[in-house]
Amino acid sequence: MKEQKTTNNIQPKNKNFELLRKHFSNFFDNNENFDFEKFKRYLSKNEDINFSKESYGMDWLGKSYARLLANDEATTLLREDEEWNNREENKNSEHLLIKGDNLEVLKLLSNAYYEKIKMIYIDPPYNTGGDGFVYEDNRKFTVEELSKLAGIDEDKAKRILEFTESKSNSHSAWLTFMYPRLYIAKQLLKEDGVIFVSIDDNEVAQLRLLMDEIFGEENFVEIFNWQKTTTPPNLSNKTKKSIEYILLYQKQNCGFLKGLVKESKSSNGLMNQSNSEKVLTFPEKITKTKLKNGVYKRGSYGTQTYKIELLEDTEVLNGVFIKPIKLRGKFKWSQDYLNNAIKNNVAIYIQTDAFSPSYEKKEYDPEKPWNIINKSFGVGTNENAGDELDNLFVTNFSEKLYPKPTSLIKYLINFLVKSNDIILDFFAGSGTTGDAIMQLNAEDGGNRKYILVQLPEEIDSKKNKTAYDFVQNELNVENPTIFEITKERLIRAAKKIKIETLDIKINKKQKEIKEFESKLDLENYKEKIKKLEEEMNNLQKQDLGFKIFQTIPNNEGKWENYILKLEKFAPHQKLFNEDKLNNEDLKTLLTTWKTYDGIKLTQNLKEIDLEDYRGYYFDNKLYLVNKGFETKHLKKLLEEIDENRDFYPATIIAFGYNFESKMLREIEDNIKIYKNKKQIDIDFIVRY
Known part of the structure; x- marks a missing residue:
């Protein structure tokens, strides 16, 4: 029986660390710490390796803290919006909208979506001073703790904590904010995946250096110049800024960029x-x-x-x-x-x-694209983006929301994204990326999937009264947030696409089928009819729904003592009252665990009936989280494994707090006997 203290120890997957562990295990001590000095001495024996004392690089106040955040444990759990997800239009959808801090979400998804994402597009805060960006962080460290964890002196630790607590918008604050998000995002990309990042001239230089450090200078592809406006300059003394930048990096050099065919x-x-x-x-x-x-x-x-x-x-x-x-x-x-x-x-x-x-x-x-993106390539401007959003909602709705035009996202997607790939946008904003993907799928019959992440950021009632009033009065949300706009935009865009694209295409194909069926020489048209019917069925199956999940704190309320017990668990202690956990809480635990175990959020666990006890199964993993597990349920479990060819739990995971110690030992002993008898491998894990 293995014990895992998993729930409060979910960290981003690190391929490089795994490679070190695999090939250089002798450099790890008993506490799983890597002895770098020993490793360096080993490498220095190779005459071809030189350790340069001086090199070109980037440093800023907070870099050590940013690295700590990139590898720190998640502080949240993932909860499913079951009512929404079980609606007819959403229950089979593979699109995702996740509410929460994107750093937390990236960490929680890092196992399930490790090297699964083909393309990332993000439009992060530009840190212009007027876009509202300030650094906020709910992680609390003392000077001594940060000094020890980050490996820095206490004076530097103190200065870092001062700016993280002061809602700074300095270059250092912005880089500290961006570094861990980009670092984890890289792990999610496929080997031939790419990332596009929109930015303006305020942080473009810093972003280029940061991306060079994370993705490697050799994986820089291009900086695109997007013409964001065609509005003529006014009488201001300032230069009219009509260009924004889009940085493109690839996960590794695969020579993919050949452009549009x-x-x-x-x-x-x-x-x-x-x-x-x-x-x-x-x-x-x-x-x-x-x-x-x-x-x-x-x-x-x-x-x-x-x-x-x-x-x-x-x-x-x-x-x-x-x-x-x-x-x-x-x-x-x-x-x-x-x-x-x-x-x-x-x-x-x-x-x-x-x-x-x-x-x-x-x-x-295929030809390489220009590094200029404008209307001559069919790409719109900010004005077009505003019109798109206003047409979906009401006049002036887009003010101060700074959306991008769907034509820009579609243009970027068309560089390399195939019909079944996943696209991630963890600064979803008004939901442009999701809208663009649904449009593209409707146009070419593709099956691209999106994952959008948006913080429930409050809408400023003074800066954008139109949007604030709409969300509050039309959507009946007491405290209007950007997330509600993202969600509603996806709903409205889906309806628009269905009416203006899919229904028209389907009706056209239905007419063509009827015309062919009326031919006297019908036999000659059967293949054409069959092809039209397949195309029509594909259009009818287009995914216009989406599933919703959200992060919830795992250090508040009913979970508080749960975390305490995680740190100081002993069977005789009663620090955590498991009776407080209801069915929804256990499902939250299951959702978080399954992503930790590499199961995508859109893949549903199957309920397994073990007499009058429910287990949850997917991908050879069986979860036992409910109370009341008895000997009769264990007997039924072993019978199911023995008789049901579609049921083979290579791993059985039990929620330790809902099981008596005696029952855990009984399960362990019986699994061991069954394994030896059948000569199969089954791991039994008790998770806290």
Whole structure:
């Protein structure tokens, strides 16, 4: 029987630490501490490794504290909004909206979504002085505690605590706020995943250095310049700021950035379809295989005439130049360049005896995007974003909410996100990312999923009276928060997409099906009808719902003594009154535990009936959290394992406080006997 003090010890997964433990276990002591000095001495024996005393880097007041926060335990649990999630439109949804501090949420999701996210887009506070950003932190350390935990002197620890407690908006405060969030976010990305971060000129320099440190300078891809406004400058003496920046980093260098794929051009009948390498072929009348030196002048390119200069060893094979040439008297193609062009199905070929050249290519390679994003790429501005939000709600609703246009998010998603990938936005704001993903799915039939995280940040009734009054009066929320806007935007956007996109497409396909079914030669149209029906079913199944979860403190109220007992547990002590926990509390515990055990929030635990006792099962894990477990339930459990082929709990996890010590030993003994008899592996864990 293993004991785990898990609930108050959920930490972000760290792949690097796991690799150290796997390959250099001899450098860990009995307390699981890594002996760096011993490791350094070991590495120094290798002559190829140099330990530089001076290097380029970034430092700020609070960096040691930020690192501590990145690896500190979560202080919350995850609770499901069961009523909302069981609604018909939401019960099978794979979209998520989570209410809470995004640092806490990232930690709680770090196991279940470890290396599962394809793309992250965030629009964090810009720290302009007018956007309301101040550093707030509910973690309380003494100077001595922080000094010990962060490995810094007490004077520095004191200065850090002063700015964390003073609601600072300095560069140091902003970096301390961003570092742990970006650090954990990196762990969630797939190996070929990417992150986009919007920012303006106030923190762009600091953000670039911070991202270099976390993701690696070699994984920087681009800084995009997005034209956020087309409104002309006013008479102010200040320069009109019309650009914001979007930093793009990849998890690791996988050479993914090829951009948007252009439509293939027509082959004009010159493509030999039977050849798997797609080699270009030409009219048979061209038989000349070698040309002498000379200049040939024919044809036009727009309004310009151009020349081909045949160099000394120029050759033409089946109408394709296969040796160096000069094009239009300007550009000399080297042999390597020409070979690469031919390899990629680009060729200059002879159309007539006059040797008039042109280009032909069956498929165009994806092109790298511009680092400028504006209306010429179909991307809107802040004004468009405001209109989108106002049209969903009421006039002037978007004021002081600073939304991004959905067209911007769709443009970024189209770089590389496939139809089944997960996209995370942990500064969800008004919910633009979720809206954009639903729009894209409706347009191309994709199944992208979103995870949005939003703090229940209070709406300032003076700065945005329209939004405040709407949430309070129309949505009946006593204390209006941004989270309520996020939620309502997703609801309204889904309805809009259904009416304006999906229903129209479905009706169109229904009409096409009826037209084909009315044909006399119906047999010839069966395949087309079948394809249309599949497309229509896909449209009807589009995910327009979402599930809601929220973080709740695990150090307040009924959980307070629970945490105390975690730290000082002894069977004879009665520090924690488990009778206070109701069914909802136990479900909260289950939700938190399942994510810790790597089960996604959208994957529901299956109830297992063990006589009159309920267990919860998924992915070979069985949770026993309810009171009242007796010998008869243990007997039924073993029978189920023996007889039910679909039920194989490789791990059985019991909530220790709801079991008598005698029963825990009985379960352990019987599981051990059963394991030996059946020669199978079953772990029994008692969790607190």
